[in-house]
Amino acid sequence: MAVQEAVVTTPLTVTVNGQERAEEVETRLLLVHFLRETLGLTGTHVGCDTTSCGACTVLVDGTPMKSCTMFAVQAEGRELTTVEGLEGAGGPPPIQEAFSAEHGLQCGFCTPGMMLTSIALLEQSPSPTDEEIRWAISGNVCRCTGYQNIVKAVHHAAAAMKEGS
Amino acid sequence: MVTNDTIGPRGRRSNRRFRERGGVSVYPATFEYFAPTSVDEALDTLERFGDEAKVLAGGQSLIPLMKLRIAAPSALVDIGRIDGLDALEERDGRLEIGALVTHADCEKSDLLRGRYGVLGATAPLVSDPIVRNRGTVCGSVAHADPQGDWGSALLALGAEVVAQGPDGERAIPLEDFCSGPFMTALEPAEIVTSIRTADPGPRAGGTYLKLERKVGDFATVGVAVHVSLDNGTIGRAGIALTGVGPTNVKATAAEDALAGAAPDDDAIAEAARLAAEAAQPLDDVRGSAEYKRNVVRVYTERGLRTAIAAAQS
Amino acid sequence: MAVAHEIRGLGHSVRRKEDARFIRGKGNYVEDISLPGMLHLELLRSPVAHARIVSIDTSRAEALPGVVAVVTGELMAQHSLAWMPTLSGDTQAVLATDKVRFQGQEIAAVVAESAYIAKDALELIDVEYDLLPAVTSPQQALEPAAPLIRDDKEGQESNHIYDWEAGDKEATEKALAEADKIVELETFYPRCHPAPLECCGCVADVNPATGKATIYMTSQAPHAHRTLFALVAGLPEHQIRIVSPDIGGGFGNKVPIYPGYVVATAASLLIGRPVKWIEDRTGNLISTGFARDYHMKGELALKDGKMTGLRVNLLSDNGAFFADAQPTKFKAGLFHIVTGSYDIPAAHVVTKGAYTNKAPGGVAYRCSFRVTEASYLIERLVQTAAYELGVDPVELRMKNFVQPEQMPYESATGFLYDSGDYPAAMNLALEKLGYDELRSEQAAAREEGRLLGIGVAFFTEVVGAGHGKEYDIAGLRMFDSAELRVHPTGKAILKLGVRSQGQGHETTFGQIIAHELGIPYEDVEVQEGDTDNTPYGLGTYASRSTPVAGAAASMISRELREKARKIAGHLLEVSEDDLEWETGRFFVKGSPDRAVTIQDIAFAAYTNLPDGLQAGLEGVHYYDPPNMTFPYGAYAVVVEIDRGTGEWRVQRMVAVDDCGVRINPMIVEGQIMGGLTEGYGIAAMELITFDDDGNCIGSTFMDYLLPTAWETPVFELGETSVPSPHHPLGAKGVGESATVGSPAAYVNAVIDALAHAGVRNIDMPVTSDKVWHALAEVGLAE
Numbered sequence A: 001m002a003v004q005e006a007v008v009t010t011p012l013t014v015t016v017n018g019q020e021r022a023e024e025v026e027t028r029l030l031l032v033h034f035l036r037e038t039l040g041l042t043g044t045h046v047g048c049d050t051t052s053c054g055a056c057t058v059l060v061d062g063t064p065m066k067s068c069t070m071f072a073v074q075a076e077g078r079e080l081t082t083v084e085g086l087e088g089a090g091g092p093p094p095i096q097e098a099f100s101a102e103h104g105l106q107c108g109f110c111t112p113g114m115m116l117t118s119i120a121l122l123e124q125s126p127s128p129t130d131e132e133i134r135w136a137i138s139g140n141v142c143r144c145t146g147y148q149n150i151v152k153a154v155h156h157a158a159a160a161m162k163e164g165s
Numbered sequence B: 001m002v003t004n005d006t007i008g009p010r011g012r013r014s015n016r017r018f019r020e021r022g023g024v025s026v027y028p029a030t031f032e033y034f035a036p037t038s039v040d041e042a043l044d045t046l047e048r049f050g051d052e053a054k055v056l057a058g059g060q061s062l063i064p065l066m067k068l069r070i071a072a073p074s075a076l077v078d079i080g081r082i083d084g085l086d087a088l089e090e091r092d093g094r095l096e097i098g099a100l101v102t103h104a105d106c107e108k109s110d111l112l113r114g115r116y117g118v119l120g121a122t123a124p125l126v127s128d129p130i131v132r133n134r135g136t137v138c139g140s141v142a143h144a145d146p147q148g149d150w151g152s153a154l155l156a157l158g159a160e161v162v163a164q165g166p167d168g169e170r171a172i173p174l175e176d177f178c179s180g181p182f183m184t185a186l187e188p189a190e191i192v193t194s195i196r197t198a199d200p201g202p203r204a205g206g207t208y209l210k211l212e213r214k215v216g217d218f219a220t221v222g223v224a225v226h227v228s229l230d231n232g233t234i235g236r237a238g239i240a241l242t243g244v245g246p247t248n249v250k251a252t253a254a255e256d257a258l259a260g261a262a263p264d265d266d267a268i269a270e271a272a273r274l275a276a277e278a279a280q281p282l283d284d285v286r287g288s289a290e291y292k293r294n295v296v297r298v299y300t301e302r303g304l305r306t307a308i309a310a311a312q313s
Numbered sequence C: 001m002a003v004a005h006e007i008r009g010l011g012h013s014v015r016r017k018e019d020a021r022f023i024r025g026k027g028n029y030v031e032d033i034s035l036p037g038m039l040h041l042e043l044l045r046s047p048v049a050h051a052r053i054v055s056i057d058t059s060r061a062e063a064l065p066g067v068v069a070v071v072t073g074e075l076m077a078q079h080s081l082a083w084m085p086t087l088s089g090d091t092q093a094v095l096a097t098d099k100v101r102f103q104g105q106e107i108a109a110v111v112a113e114s115a116y117i118a119k120d121a122l123e124l125i126d127v128e129y130d131l132l133p134a135v136t137s138p139q140q141a142l143e144p145a146a147p148l149i150r151d152d153k154e155g156q157e158s159n160h161i162y163d164w165e166a167g168d169k170e171a172t173e174k175a176l177a178e179a180d181k182i183v184e185l186e187t188f189y190p191r192c193h194p195a196p197l198e199c200c201g202c203v204a205d206v207n208p209a210t211g212k213a214t215i216y217m218t219s220q221a222p223h224a225h226r227t228l229f230a231l232v233a234g235l236p237e238h239q240i241r242i243v244s245p246d247i248g249g250g251f252g253n254k255v256p257i258y259p260g261y262v263v264a265t266a267a268s269l270l271i272g273r274p275v276k277w278i279e280d281r282t283g284n285l286i287s288t289g290f291a292r293d294y295h296m297k298g299e300l301a302l303k304d305g306k307m308t309g310l311r312v313n314l315l316s317d318n319g320a321f322f323a324d325a326q327p328t329k330f331k332a333g334l335f336h337i338v339t340g341s342y343d344i345p346a347a348h349v350v351t352k353g354a355y356t357n358k359a360p361g362g363v364a365y366r367c368s369f370r371v372t373e374a375s376y377l378i379e380r381l382v383q384t385a386a387y388e389l390g391v392d393p394v395e396l397r398m399k400n401f402v403q404p405e406q407m408p409y410e411s412a413t414g415f416l417y418d419s420g421d422y423p424a425a426m427n428l429a430l431e432k433l434g435y436d437e438l439r440s441e442q443a444a445a446r447e448e449g450r451l452l453g454i455g456v457a458f459f460t461e462v463v464g465a466g467h468g469k470e471y472d473i474a475g476l477r478m479f480d481s482a483e484l485r486v487h488p489t490g491k492a493i494l495k496l497g498v499r500s501q502g503q504g505h506e507t508t509f510g511q512i513i514a515h516e517l518g519i520p521y522e523d524v525e526v527q528e529g530d531t532d533n534t535p536y537g538l539g540t541y542a543s544r545s546t547p548v549a550g551a552a553a554s555m556i557s558r559e560l561r562e563k564a565r566k567i568a569g570h571l572l573e574v575s576e577d578d579l580e581w582e583t584g585r586f587f588v589k590g591s592p593d594r595a596v597t598i599q600d601i602a603f604a605a606y607t608n609l610p611d612g613l614q615a616g617l618e619g620v621h622y623y624d625p626p627n628m629t630f631p632y633g634a635y636a637v638v639v640e641i642d643r644g645t646g647e648w649r650v651q652r653m654v655a656v657d658d659c660g661v662r663i664n665p666m667i668v669e670g671q672i673m674g675g676l677t678e679g680y681g682i683a684a685m686e687l688i689t690f691d692d693d694g695n696c697i698g699s700t701f702m703d704y705l706l707p708t709a710w711e712t713p714v715f716e717l718g719e720t721s722v723p724s725p726h727h728p729l730g731a732k733g734v735g736e737s738a739t740v741g742s743p744a745a746y747v748n749a750v751i752d753a754l755a756h757a758g759v760r761n762i763d764m765p766v767t768s769d770k771v772w773h774a775l776a777e778v779g780l781a782e
Helices: A031-038 A094-101 A111-124 A130-136 A148-164 B013-021 B039-052 B062-067 B103-108 B114-125 B137-143 B149-157 B252-258 B265-278 B289-312 C073-078 C115-122 C169-178 C222-233 C259-271 C281-287 C371-389 C393-400 C422-433 C435-447 C505-517 C545-572 C598-607 C665-684 C737-757 C768-777
Strands: A009-016 A019-026 A057-060 A063-066 A079-081 B032-034 B053-056 B075-078 B088-091 B094-098 B160-165 B168-173 B178-180 B191-198 B204-211 B221-230 B233-242 C039-045 C051-057 C067-072 C083-085 C091-093 C106-112 C126-131 C160-167 C181-192 C201-206 C213-217 C240-243 C275-278 C291-303 C306-317 C346-354 C451-460 C480-486 C492-496 C524-527 C579-582 C585-588 C591-597 C617-623 C632-641 C648-658 C716-719
Touching: A019 A031, A031 A057, A057 A111, A063 A111, A094 A111, A094 A148, A111 A130, A111 A148, A130 A148, A148 C665, B039 B053, B039 B075, B039 B160, B039 B191, B053 B062, B094 B137, B103 B114, B103 B137, B114 B149, B114 B204, B114 B221, B114 B289, B137 B149, B137 B160, B137 B191, B149 B191, B149 B204, B149 B221, B149 B233, B204 B289, B221 B289, B233 B252, B233 B265, B233 B289, B252 B265, B265 B289, B289 C768, C039 C115, C039 C259, C039 C281, C051 C106, C067 C073, C067 C115, C067 C259, C073 C259, C083 C222, C106 C115, C106 C259, C160 C169, C169 C291, C169 C306, C169 C346, C181 C371, C201 C259, C213 C222, C213 C259, C222 C240, C222 C259, C259 C275, C291 C371, C306 C371, C306 C393, C371 C393, C371 C451, C371 C737, C393 C422, C393 C451, C422 C435, C422 C451, C422 C632, C422 C648, C422 C716, C435 C451, C435 C632, C451 C737, C480 C505, C480 C545, C480 C598, C492 C505, C492 C545, C505 C524, C505 C545, C545 C579, C545 C585, C545 C591, C545 C598, C545 C617, C591 C598, C598 C617, C632 C737, C648 C665, C648 C737, C665 C716, C665 C737, C737 C768
Parallel strands: A009 A079, B032 B075, B053 B075, C039 C275, C213 C240, C306 C346, C492 C524, C648 C716
Antiparallel strands: A009 A019, A057 A063, A057 A079, B088 B094, B094 B191, B160 B168, B160 B191, B204 B221, B221 B233, C039 C106, C051 C126, C067 C106, C083 C091, C160 C346, C181 C291, C201 C213, C201 C275, C291 C306, C451 C632, C480 C492, C480 C617, C579 C585, C585 C591, C632 C648
8 A cells, every 4th residue: 555655734723622723734633633732632532543432522513523533624613622621710610520529430531521422412401311311421431430420420510500500 | 475465354344454454553644635615616626536535524434444544545525614515304395315414413303203214213323422423324325334324224215315426416216326335336526415315205104223232333233114104004115224235235025015015913024024034144243144134024023013103193 | 737627538438639630631641641852653563363474674664754763573682672571471572573473463663753654654564474374262272283372482382381270179079979969061251351441552761861761651560560671671670760640441451561661662762762652442452461261161069059069170261472360379369269159168170271373461351360250150150050959049149158157268279258248248139129029020021921030149359469478470579558758737648559540549548548647638649650759569450459558558657646646745745655546636545635636746747856756757668468358249130131132131230249348438339330330341242252363353442342321231239348357447449349240140130031941051242142042042032
C-alpha cells in the first residue's frame, strides 16, 4: 500500500467550550486528537479505536458524538463541549456533583464521556426512567462501576436540576 | 514463503487488516478533503478523483475502515454541508429519507411508526446511541454491510435508492442495489441523495427483530417484516434477513406465500419456514448456521404477529 | 486548635477525594503526559501465530520524513535486551529475533515525531516470514509430534512446561473408593482479558546529561517494576524513577512488564529524547496479560450427602512465554483453595502447563492467582452434585459448609481460613432473594412452558499476600508499606507502596489515618505511584491493598500514636501511663477536660518536645501479614431463557459479601458491583479465542465484548461482617470477590433452568447459541 508522504492540511475554526479556536490541521486528524493534542484538552479519552467504547464522547452542537470517529475538519463551524467546558463560575454543575455523590466513577476514564451523554439525555428527558438511562448510556462503556451508581447519579442530577430551575 | 504483503485477508473484518500487515493502524492515511455546498459541486469532485474518492456523510462506517486502513481513499467529499439533504418526510405519496438523515432522527420520528413501523423499529437497534447521533441511513445503505440493519428494513418495505450522478438522477430498487458484501450498483461518481418508498397504504405495519450479543453489536440475525393488509387478508408482505447471507436477503418465497393469504397461524408458520429456508447462514463465533436459521424462523413468526397486529390496529 | 467535629474514619461512606479531578477531566493518565521534545513509538506486531523470521527490511520506513529511528530485535540484542524474564522465571521476547510465537507479538518499533507518522512508517517495514504450523490448544501442544514452540530454550524438547500437584493423593483416592456417589464435571474456563478502558503505555525519559531514567507508566506495581528494570536493563536502581500516574483501570492487566515499556525506555536512552508509547486496543487485547484458559476436570466424592474427597485435574494453556505466577511458590490462590467453602477432608490437584502459539499471561483479571478458576470449578461441581443426588443445591451446600465454630479452619490443601460464618451469609442471600417462593414460581413457570433458573454460588477467596516468607514476586517478599508524615499544623501526608487504579485509595487510606489518629480524612493527602517519593511496596493486585498496605497504614499510625503519647504527657505534665486515648486526643484519666488534640501534639512535635525525644511525627512501617485473609460471599441469580433464541436475561442478582470490616462502604459496594459486572461479562460474552491458524478472534471491542448498561443486571447487595482476626482493622480486601464468585452463579442459573431435562454443563461464555443447542438437544427448544 502506498503511503502518502505529503502532509495535507486545512484551516479549521470551531468553538470549543465557548471559545473560538482557529488552527491549521491535517485533514486526517481525528477530532479527539485535535482536542487532546492540538488544544491540550486531555479530559477526552481514547479507549478502543473502533467506535465501540464512547470514552471519546463530546457534544457537537449539544449532541453526543464519538470524537474518535470524526475528522476534526468535520467540526468546522460547530460548537463543541468537552468535559473541561462543563464547569462555570458557580462550581461543578449538577451532573459532576451527582457522579461524585453517587460514586458513579472509579478510575475516571469513561467519566467525561459518560457525563456528557447524560447531560444530553437530561436535556431531552428531564425525568428519565432507569431503563431510559441505561439505554441512553449504552454507547458508553464503563469497566469499573457496573453502571448502577451511574444510573443513580443521573437521577440525582435530574432531581438537582429540577430543584435548581 | 510469505511476506507481510502476501498474507491475504481471510474472514473476519476486525482481524483481517492485522493479518495483512501485522498490527492495525488506528490513524487514517492522508487524504484530500472537500466540503462542497451543492450536489453538483460534490459530483464534480467525485468525477475528478474517480474511484479514488469516497463520499463522507456521518462517517460511522467509513471512518472506522479508514482508521484500520482497510479503506484509504485519496479524497473525501464531505456532503455534510449541502443543504436540502436532511429531509425526513412524506411527499407526493412517498416517504423520503434524505442523505443526511441520521439513525437518531429516525428513532425520534413519529412518522416512522405505524405504517412505516419496520423503519421505526430498526432505528433504535442500529449500533449504539452515540453512533446513531451521527451515522446516516443512506450512508449505511451505501456501505452495503451484509450485517447492516437498514438494508433488511428497506427491502421489506420495497424502498428504492435515489442516486445522482453526472447524467442526472436515477432510482435503484433496493433489491438491485447491493451486489455483494460491501458492493453496490453505485457508480464512483454517484451520490445517494435519498431513499424513498411508496406509501404502504393505511392498513400496514411492520417491525424489526435483531439478535445481538450486546448493544452496538452487528446482528447475529435480523428479521425485518412488513405487512400491508387488504380487506383483512394480506396484500403485500415484505420479509428480509440480516446477517445470514452475503447481502441482506429478501425472503421472496415467504413473501409470495403470504400475499393474498389470511393472516392466521398456519400462514405465519409457513412463511417462517420459508424465510428460514431462504437464509444462507454460516457457522461463526456468533453461532452455528443451524442456530441462526432457527432464529430466522422464530423471529419471522414473532415479527409477523407484531406486524399484523399493528396493521389491524 | 480544635478537633474537627467530623473525623470520618471507619465505616463512613464519604465521597472520594480523587473525584474532584476526574469529574473535571483533570485526571493525569499516562497518555496525558507530554514532555518537551517527546517522540512517539509504535510497535509492529506479527500478523501470524508461528513463523520463522527470514528478514526484516526497515529501510523504507527509516526514509519516511519524521521517522527518527526504527528499532528491531537485532538492535535490542546488541544491548542484551531482546529477551526479558517473566514473573515465573521464564523468558519472553521483547522484539522477536528468531521466530514469532503468537499473533500480535512485537517485532519492531518505529520512533517518530508523531504517532501518525509512526503508524505510517509501520506500513513500510517489510518482514519476510517462513510460516510454521500453529499450536492452538494445550492438548495439541502436548502431542508428541507437535511443533516445538520454544526452540530458543536450551533443553526444552517439548511444549510441556510443568507438572505440579497439591494435596494428598492417597487420602483422596481412598475417599473416592469409599464414596457412595462420585460426581464428575469437565469444564473449560476460557481465555478472557481484563481490558481496562485505558490501554497500557509509558513515557520514557532518560536524561542524557544525568543518566536518570524517569518512566511514567501504567503500572500496578511501580516499585517491583523499578527493581525489575534495574535487574533486566542493568541500570542502577537509584537512577530509575517509575511514576505511575492516574490509571484508567487495571484488573491485573498492568502487573506484568510489556515489551513496549522496555523498547520505549531503550529508545529514549539511545536517542536522548523522551519517548511515548501508547498501546492501541488491539495491541492490548492481542498481546497483554490474558486470564484463565484452564481446562478443568473435577471429581467429587460423597457419602451420605457429605463431601468426602475432591480430585482435580487441570490443563493450563500458558501461551508462548510462561508468565503465570510460579506455581511451585504460589500456594496463594492456585488450586490450594479448590475445596472452596466446604469441609472436604481430602483433596488432590494435578496441574499440567503447556506452551501454545498464543499471547502470554495468566495472572490477570481481578483474580488472585487462579482462585477464580478454583472457585468456579467447585461451585459448578457442587451444583452438579445436587442435581445428581436429587437434593436442593442450597441444602447440599449448607450441609457441607465449613462451620463458624471450625474457624480458623485448615483446609485439606493447607490454607488456614481466618474467619467466617458461611451459613449466615447464605441465609441472608436466600432471604433477600425469597428463595423458596422463587422455587415455586419456577415450577409454575415450567408448567406454562417458561424456563426460569435460580443459580446459587458461594465463594471463599484467599487474598492479601504475603506473608513474605512464603510468597514473593521474582524473589521480592510480598510485604507492603506506609509512610506517614504528620506536619506541625496537624495535616498529614501518607505515602504508600501500592497504587490505586480506581479503587479510591486517596479516600480509603485517609479514612484509616482518620480512624487511627483522629486527623480528619480531608487533612490527609495520600501519595502513591512515584518510586522516588514512596516507600517500597509490591503493588496493588490480588485484592492486597487493604489487607497489606491498609494494615501498614494502621500500624504506622499506632506507632506515631505512641510517640504522641509521650509528647502529650510532656504537654499535660503527667506520666504517659496516666493518659487515655480517644479518637483525636489524649486526656488525663479521670479528667477528660485535661486533654491535648493530635493537632496540638503534632505542633509540639516540632516546637516543644520533652528531653531525649527526637523531633517530628513521622515514620514508616513495612507490614508482613501473618496470614492471608479469606473474604467470602453468597451470590444468587434468577434468569429466564428464551426458548426460541436461547437468550438468557438476568431478572434478579443478589450478592451478599463478607469482607470483614468495611472502611468506606460506598467504595466497597462500588468494587462489588464492578466485579459482578465483569463476572457477568465473563459468563455471558467476554472471550478471546483463536482459529486453527492461531488468528486471534477477540482483538477489538467489536469482538471482545464488554457489557453495557443495557445488558448489565441490576444488583441487590447485602452484607455480613465477620472481621479478620489478624488484620489490625479486621478488613479482608474485596476488589476481586465478585469477579471470583459471580461467574458460577450466572452459569448455575442457566443450568438450573435446564437441569430438569438433564443438562449439566455449558461452558462460558454462555452464548445464546450454546444455550439453544442445549435446549434443542433435550427437546426444549422452540
